[in-house]
Amino acid sequence: ILNVEQSPQSLHVQEGDSTNFTCSFPSSNFYALHWYRWETAKSPEALFVMTLNGDEKKKGRISATLNTKEGYSYLYIKGSQPEDSATYLCAFIPGFQKLVFGTGTRLLVSP
Amino acid sequence: EPEVTQTPSHQVTQMGQEVILRCVPISNHLYFYWYRQILGQKVEFLVSFYNNEISEKSEIFDDQFSVERPDGSNFTLKIRSTKLEDSAMYFCASSEQGLGAGYTFGSGTRLTVV
Numbered sequence: 001i002l003n004v005e006q007s008p009q010s011l012h013v014q015e016g017d018s019t020n021f022t023c024s025f026p027s028s029n030f031y032a033l034h035w036y037r038w039e040t041a042k043s044p045e046a047l048f049v050m051t052l053n054g055d056e057k058k059k060g061r062i063s064a065t066l067n068t069k070e071g072y073s074y075l076y077i078k079g080s081q082p083e084d085s086a087t088y089l090c091a092f093i094p095g096f097q098k099l100v101f102g103t104g105t106r107l108l109v110s111p
Numbered sequence: 112e113p114e115v116t117q118t119p120s121h122q123v124t125q126m127g128q129e130v131i132l133r134c135v136p137i138s139n140h141l142y143f144y145w146y147r148q149i150l151g152q153k154v155e156f157l158v159s160f161y162n163n164e165i166s167e168k169s170e171i172f173d174d175q176f177s178v179e180r181p182d183g184s185n186f187t188l189k190i191r192s193t194k195l196e197d198s199a200m201y202f203c204a205s206s207e208q209g210l211g212a213g214y215t216f217g218s219g220t221r222l223t224v225v
Contacts, residue, residue, distance in 0.1 A: 034213055041218070042218060043114075044154075044214075045216075046214060048213075049212060049213050089154065098156035099146070099154075100156070101155070102153065103153050
């Protein structure tokens, strides 16, 4: 059974704080890792697709890194804003046609 | 921005009844998927579909489930005889390049089996 773990499960920060979450996945048979942002009552929105060890991707204040040898990815948010409040999901792709999702990290940013 | 459309947003059905969940993927996407999330659990894979056939399915996707792309635009998930444990949020997704690109998800259909 493939297991993808995310930590923390939830996080409450103040506006302006920087924060980071972790996604851990099996280090063998890696194909790709996706990060999604999921706001309540909306659909998950793709943030990053990461495929190479050492990948670093950035989108505005959000960035992500990937270490396939040790099986983890970090998502960073710099200067959190209330509109960043959402659940952040990572999904591991083990080389066949499916995403294996983590449980998500629920982020709440207070003004 | 193109989006994946799912209907209905919420469906309540009696146990043993058949349901069809409908999805309109993004028009130039080639790969289609169904995922579901039972309340409080992880989002889990059901099935992937490419070139008019199932390319992979999970152990959840048993004989009670089927998918179809009847007319080149709709992508449907049918559950023949619903069980209580089928109650979940069902998400359709599509992708232009398969695993190498992010998926575009619909906003889901909440299925409640009573």
